Amino acid sequence: MYGVQGARVYPTPDQAAVLNRTFGCGRLVWNRTLAWRQHRYRADGATTSYAQSDRYLTELKRDPEFGFLFDVLLRAVAADVAAPVHGVRELLRRPGSSPGTVSSR
Template sequence: METYTLGYKFRIYPNKTQARLINRTLGCARFVFNHFLAVRRDECKANHHSLTYVKTSQFLIDLKKREDTSWLSEADSMALQESLRNLDRAYENFFQKRAGYPRFKSKHSRSQSYRTRNQGNGIRIEGNRIKLPKVGLVKIKQSRTFEGRILNATVSRTASGTYFVSLCVEMDKTALLHPNG
């Protein structure tokens, strides 16, 4: 059976508590990216060898256990892992000369986002709400429906403070060719 992945972007309306959780996760994902960018840069300068995703993932576990960074445990762990994957992909693109050297992420950038994977149906749409890990059920303005399995979700916040979720959905080729059955 042949499948396709399609993206769907919807506006979400988190309440104050949910917005605080989303903002905290955005900050934690940015911190993890920047922290391990510095670690990998320093390792490369000192020993002329780059750390891998697997090694940084092990360091992340230790980082969450430290007292001064224990607040990382409050964020969605999949979002932090995806942040490390993004860093690894940035290094891979740099070494293959497809992009420049990875840059630190700014707290003041126009839009911020984090991606989280769907494990154990942790991301799903229930009526007019979407279930997001660690955030719970958030009101969604779903402009269109889809049939398929949600692979991951990217939660983003614009400079004006509006929130969106982009879903990567795996669909049957037959569902795409015959959307009404």
């Protein structure tokens, strides 16, 4: 039997700003990586490995426009690079569905 336990967190304004920045960067990385992977697949029929996605993240961080990615928790951002790889694996297990972009709601 599994149990669920909930908890509320009340961050300070500074902590909330860090969390918002981290989640925003995670959405940006996820959406950019997913779009890049889909473009590669549609244009060339090429699949993308985790290592290729990781190199793409490195290229993004080198771009002066995305220099702010160094200011956030890089593990959280790197996890969003790995997510499309795992999402594609799940997609192959469940035909008829597709991974989508992440919105801030």
